[in-house]
């Protein structure tokens with residue numbers, strides 16, 4: 001059921017790339033007005049872009065906690081313990097605390113927060129900023145369907161939002177949180193291939209970006225398996241199969257599977273698992 005988010009106050013501790021991506025998604029939904037969002041960071045460096053969209057800013061983490069109810073923890077994983085130590089005294093049972101820190105488990109968050117705190121763990125990705133993120137969250141022991149529903153409602157304009165078991169969060173980090181960067185690397189390399197064949201770089205990059213976008217939209221919107229769509233592009237004896245053969249020789253599949261595995265394991269390592 002849709003909730004009225006009109007007056008809900010949303011806070012971010014940490015004003016970096018991911019806080020900005022999620023805040024943009026939330027603001028673009030139009031359900032929360034910029035004046036009801038507050039962001040904290042120790043320096044002015046990252047706060048300007050929030051000020052530009054009318055969001056309130058501060059250097060004081062406890063101020064964010066005091067004036068907001070939904071609180072995103074958007075600092076690097078190793079900063080989480082010191083931030084939680086700093087703000088714990090002003091956390092109340094009414095706060096809904098959402099960590100986006102890679103690897104940091106619900107158990108760790110609940111151990112560092114006052115007993116009874118409502119916690120959710122979210123793994124977003126950067127395309128939230130253009131409302132095309134892929135987000136997976138899980139609930140902590142005190143967060144119920146109401147909190148999950150509120151989070152879904154808040155993030156509705158960030159992209160695909162799924163709930164799953166905590167065991168999937170690190171895997172999602174390897175697949176999608178980090179996966180965005182693998183796609184950029186592929187796009188970059190494809191454009192470089194085109195430059196090698198004589199196309200100007202700017203044109204090659206524009207076409208590579210549109211190719212990734214088009215392929216992604218078709219994959220998502222058709223609901224077809226990627227292998228089927230790949231087969232649809234291949235003319236027997238045509239160009240694509242020659243290109244695919246070159247990718248197979250380069251070990252693209254093994255490299256991509258290995259990338260998801262390595263990043264997942266790194267997330268587990270960050271969480272001390």
Ligand SMILES: NC(=O)C1=CN([C@@H]2O[C@H](COP(=O)(O)OP(=O)(O)OC[C@H]3O[C@@H](n4cnc5c(N)ncnc54)[C@H](O)[C@@H]3O)[C@@H](O)[C@H]2O)C=CC1
Nearest residue numbers: 014015016017018041046074075076077100101102124177
């Ligand atoms: N960048 C990405 O694509 C993704 C990042 N994440 C997670 O999001 C979190 C933030 O990552 P980014 O936004 O990339 O990092 P970032 O480096 O862009 O931002 C971190 C922010 O935290 C602030 N900060 C540092 N110490 C602080 C303190 N003591 N109190 C308050 N703020 C403090 C910094 O000034 C900065 O604004 C990380 O835990 C990361 O694992 C999750 C998914 C994707």
Ligand SMILES: O=C(O)[C@@H]1CCC=N1
Nearest residue numbers: 102173176177178179
């Ligand atoms: O590289 C990282 O650790 C973060 C988490 C997922 C994407 N960026």
